[in-house]
Amino acid sequence: MTYTGQCSCGAVMIAIEGEPVTTRQCWCRQCQKIAAGGATNNAIFPLEAITIEGERAQSRYVAASGATLTHEFCLACGTHVLAHSSARPLLRTIRLGLLDEGHGLAPAAAIWTSEAPAWAVVDPALEQWPQQPPPPSHPTPP
Numbered sequence: 001m002t003y004t005g006q007c008s009c010g011a012v013m014i015a016i017e018g019e020p021v022t023t024r025q026c027w028c029r030q031c032q033k034i035a036a037g038g039a040t041n042n043a044i045f046p047l048e049a050i051t052i053e054g055e056r057a058q059s060r061y062v063a064a065s066g067a068t069l070t071h072e073f074c075l076a077c078g079t080h081v082l083a084h085s086s087a088r089p090l091l092r093t094i095r096l097g098l099l100d101e102g103h104g105l106a107p108a109a110a111i112w113t114s115e116a117p118a119w120a121v122v123d124p125a126l127e128q129w130p131q132q133p134p135p136p137s138h139p140t141p142p
């Protein structure tokens with residue numbers, strides 16, 4: 001499967017070959033900052049599957065785990081593109097909103113539900129983790 005997408009202004013374009021390692025909805029406080037108070041919805045892909053063009057800005061913070069998280073967003077329109085963790089350098093967390101309509105991906109799990117606002121409705125059909133779940137398995141480096 002090939003997934004394609006772009007930011008809201010079209011300056012950043014992405015193409016992804018293959019299927020995600022996992023899909024997740026994240027309710028952590030940092031994601032609420034990005035997602036206007038709600039959760040982010042994400043698909044995690046191997047770095048090697050992703051081709052990306054266009055100028056991005058980055059912001060970084062140190063997570064509770066001690067890993068550094070880097071967020072990338074379009075320099076022109078601010079659309080969030082992806083995130084990655086220093087603990088998992090071969091994976092990229094792609095924001096589902098970036099992908100073109102019809103991608104068919106949906107979260108398989110909700111994580112950091114302990115930080116969700118009181119009004120949040122978390123789909124009971126999803127696997128749920130109050131905090132960070134164990135890391136997804138990923139391809140071994142070449």
Ligand SMILES: [Zn+2]
Pocket residue numbers: 007008009010011012074075076077078079
């Ligand atoms: Zn843009």
Ligand SMILES: [Zn+2]
Pocket residue numbers: 026027028029030031032040112
């Ligand atoms: Zn989060």
